[in-house]
Structure formats: C-alpha cells, structure tokens
Amino acid sequence: MTTFIQGTCLLMCPEKERWIREKEGLLHKFEIDETTKGAKLPKADPAKTIKCFSRSAAGSNMTDMKLLRPASVLLSTIRYLFSKIATRTDVDWIIIYDFIFDRLRSVRQDAAIQRIDALMNIQLLEPVVRFLVYSAQRFEKCAVLTEWIWRNDCRLCERSISEFNTIINEQHLAECLTRLLVLYDESDDERNSLELDRDMERLTLNDNRAEMEALYILLYMGNMEALTRTLRLPHDLRISPNIQLSIKISFAWYLKNYVRVCSLIPQLPPLLICAAMTGIQKLRRTALKIKITTTFTTFPEMYYTHQCLHSFLPQILL
C-alpha cells in the first residue's frame, strides 16, 4: 500500500489560501472580519474563513500537507457551517446554499485526498447527504416556479437555474449516497473481526445508517435495484421503524398506489419527508396521468413552507 497523507492544517482554511483571498478580495461575506467590513479590502476572520473548493489542475500540488485538514477539523468545519451559517436569516437562502455547497465540496475533496478511513468518512458524508436532501426540498417551490416560468419565458428560467441547479444537486447527492452505501457494505464485512471498544461507535453508526438507508429507499422510490438492495439488508437494520416505513412507501409506489404513498409520507421524520418529496413531481405527474384517463379529482398538495423548513435548523442536519 502507498503511504497515507495526513494533513497538518488545523484551521478551517490554510493560512496561505486565506492570505491570497484576502489580498485578491475573494473573501465571501461570511468570512470577513466584522470590524473591517466597510474597508476596500476587508480582512479575513481566521475563525470564519473556510477553504474553497478548487479543481486539481496542472501545477497545483493537491497533496501539500500544509493545505490539507485532518478529519477532526473537517468534522468541526461541517458543524460550524450547519450551526453558524445555515441558521442565518439576514441573507437569502441561495447565498447560504452556495457557500455551504462549495465548502462541503472542499471538505469531501480533502477527505478523498487523505483517504480518510471508512468510519470517519461515513461521519463526514452523512451530514453532507442530509444537507443536499434538505436543500432540494428548500428549493422545491422555486423549482415548481421554474417549470411554470419556462413555458412563458426562457430567460427568466435561465436565471433561476443559475441560482439553484436541481440536476447538479441531485448528482452530488447520488454520488455521496452511493459512496456511503459502499462504505457501509464494507464496514458490514468487518463486522466479524470487531474489537470491543468499537462497539459504541458501531451502535451510533447503525443508527445513522438506518436513516441513510431509508433515505436511499425514498430517493429511489419504487426502483427495482434499490428495492433489491433493501431486501438484502442485515436483519437488525431492516427492522428499524424508519426503514420499515420507507419500504412500505417504496412498495406502494412500485404498484403505483399513490394514495398510500401520500398517506404514509407524513408519518416519516422531517428529513425523510424531504427525501420522499424530491420525487413528488414525478409521482404527481404519473398519478395525474392515471387519474385523467380513468377519473378526475384534486390531488393532495403537500410540502413544507420555508418558515417550517427553517425552524428545523440546525438539528435536522447534525
């Protein structure tokens, strides 16, 4: 095996990057020192500045230890983002989303370069998945609006997409979630060769895993491959109430029983409702198609309001 790189940067942002961004005026408004707010080139607040995501390119050394943050710092970075930034009400959610999305991406990148071990990586990816699911829901109304505007004026729609791109959000979610599932499967395998002191860790891991597995079932509601995986989950996971309920919902959708799907969704905890609602457009379309050809009625309207979604912060993500 090759040697592992262990980052040595103990701040959320390496000093060098902070310095450059300060000089070039590239600081985000969440990162500046409040006392220098009005200045031409505001100063960075080291406690608030967070490493940006940047692509690996020729000439840039991605493996410089001084620029990489170890796992514990990455974890506290995530915590900071969710408790101090996500909860802000003074700016539009889109600005918060862009900031957090980018900084989480750099967290994932740091973790990938250092090949952080499976258990730690799981702890990092879980909150990222939660954030992406939550955001998709928080933009839901915006997305509906886009669809409507698109028919009338394409230019307006373009602006909306540049603000929140559902597809990119979905792609990142799918990427993180599949990575997580692979990590779970691998850690499953090590189950037999388990030391005692790791039992506690395992217990909380399983708890979160049930949530993530349920999330996966709901995001891929009625999908054959997802259902096949679910049926083969270890027994102790399968009996978790969230997974049981999610399986019921997925099976109901598998048989296109939209009434049952809609009546079961409200029984889920908030985050899982968010996950279930990402596919709701498709469900509405299909249900409407079936109804129009056979009968017609109004269809139940269900989603969280923005205020309601906001009040869930930050507990829903942590």
Added chain:
Amino acid sequence: MTKKDYRAHHKKHLVRCVVNLLSLRHDHVSISQIGSETAITKAMEHLSAPLDDLVLYHLKAIAAMNKNDPLSMYNYQSSAVQSLTKILQMQKEENWMLPVMNTMCLELRLLAVCVENTRTSKNMKPGEILEKCADCLMGCFRVCACDNRSSEDDTKRWGMLTLVNQLLKIYFRINKLHLCRPLIRAIESSPYKALFTLAQKITYKFFVGRKAMFDSDYKTADEHLTYTFEHCHKRSSKNKRLILTYLVPVKMLLGYMPKHSLLEKYNLMEFGELMEAVKRGNLRNLEKVMEKHESFFIGAGIYLIVEKLKIIAYRNLFKKVYLVLNIHQIPIQDLLSALEMQGIDDVDMDEVECIVANLIYEGKIKGYISHQHKKLVISKQNPFPRLSTIP
C-alpha cells in the same frame, strides 16, 4: 473411415489432449511432483514462446493448489488465461484452441467463486475477485468478437457464446445487471446466433429471460424461459426446477396459472399457496404467504415479481364482486367492503379508487370511475378481459 474423417477424428483427439493437459480438473494435477520447482524448470527447457508462459502459469497454479491456496491459484490461472488471450490474438485464421479457452475460462470463474466463498482477508471487497475475473474474460471475448475476417470454419467468433454465458453468470451473481446489455446485443447481432450448440443456447436464453424479467418485460421473459424449459434435458430436474422458479411467476403475471401436479413434481409448493391466494383474490392470504416464504422469494430474487401479483389478486377480487352483484355500476364502497371482509383494515375509499384506477389504466378492467358518485362504471362487454389477451 475415409482418410478425411480419420484426420478430423485425429485432430479432435489431439485438441482433447491439449485441453486435458491445461485443465486443473484433469488427473495430471494429482501427480505431486508436477508443481515442483525442478519439474517447472525442466518443462521450460522444452517449450518455446508463446506457449511457455501459458504452461508456466498452469504449473504454478497446480503448485498453489497443492499448497491449498485458492487466492494465488486464482491469480496464476488468471495470468494463464491472459497469456492464452495473447496466443489466440496471434493465431490468425485458426480456432482450434477454442476448446482450451472454454475449459480454462470456466475453471477461472469456478476458482473466482471459490475464492469469494472462502474470503478471509479484510481488505478484499465482496465481488472484487469476480469483477476481476469478468475483466479477464472480457479480454478473451474481445479477441473472439473482433475476429471477423476469418472464414466461417476458422473464426473465433464461435467462442463468443460460452464466454458470454460465463460473464452473464458473474454479472447476475454480483448484481451488475446493466452490464449484460452489450453482451446480449453482441449475441443477438451475431450471424451464428441460431447455430450455437443447444446447451449454450439454453444457458444464454435462461439469463436473457431473467434479465427481461427484471426489466419488467414479461412477454420476452416468458418467451425465453419457456424455450429454456422445453429444451432443457429432461433428466436435469434441478435445472428445470430453477427455470420454473422464474417462469411460474412470469406466467402468473401474464394470466396463466400453473397446474398443481407440475408444482408438486418439481417441489415448488410455495407457488401453490401463492396461486390459490391470487386466484381467489385473497389479499390477506397473499400477504401471509409472502411473509411465510419471504426468504425463499428473496433468495431466488423473485420477491419483487411476486409483489406484482397483488395487482392480479385485486383484479380477481373485484371481478368476484362484479359477478355477485351482477350490475355495471359498482359502488366503490362494495369493493372496499370486500377487502375489509378479508381483514384488510388499513385501506380507505381513496385507496380503493386508486387501485381501480390503476387496473383500468393497465387495461385489466374496462370502464371508468365516477368520483362524484363513488362508483366504478364498467363496460357491458367483457369488463374483465382475460389477462392473457391484454397486450
């Protein structure tokens, strides 16, 4: 025997000898000295490139076998198959080595399965070896598939189907069904499609049928699996039973119920109970049977197909309600009562309407729902068409 016949016969015999000498299941592997260092050095003195590599890896595989080390045995066999691939690539206009390839590739896959089953090391992911094995077989497959300049007698394309079958077995085992499609396409477009041996065709159609089943293409699944069942050797009842495990639920979805005698003959009584429940439209019992035989259905990979039978059960139940009432405007409430009579208590009017809407949408009931009057209005003619006649 004419001279020509004799020659052909002699050639066949020689190829058989080569196959045996390179097989890990032939008697020669039990000779203890054969994997020893001295034997290997001696053998190498008498062989020239490119055959030397092939034999070297074969002997090393035997040595690993004697040490009871399946992983390195697999690795040597994999190297052997790779050098065989190179040899095949170099041999233009000849295909006499295909039997060797078939045997060695089969043994490679069997070894990979064996390694997976005895997996002990922690840093090996499940399915990893099988995936590597698939890569190795793909190397052979490419050489065979690209050999389109040789004449029909000498082309290596005759080797494609055995390789595809090996690969399909692996992909089904590691649950990577999306990888099957290009393989199936390659065979379907092959000019020799109908000319492969029956045994190969049966294996191939078995997997294509199962793939179609997972893609919810039940007509295609029925076609392929029926062929497989009818042509499978009558004495291999184990295989016949396996085919029926998939064919029976597919047939049931298409509206053909199996005979009890058939299920009894092949010891598939799980389906008997299932069929009774579906026929009677007894949703409660259907759920009970599914719960009772859950591990069987999941293990066979047909749980999701069996779940779809619920739709047929609903259709049968609603048809019974229609036959009892003998009217063409059936109150939704009566359909709900029929479900409640079976002890299903978590369903309401909206859900029944939804189930009926789905049945109408799929063409299983001819009619429409009057939401205002809470009634299902059905066609005067053939309101519940036979399932087998629905396109």
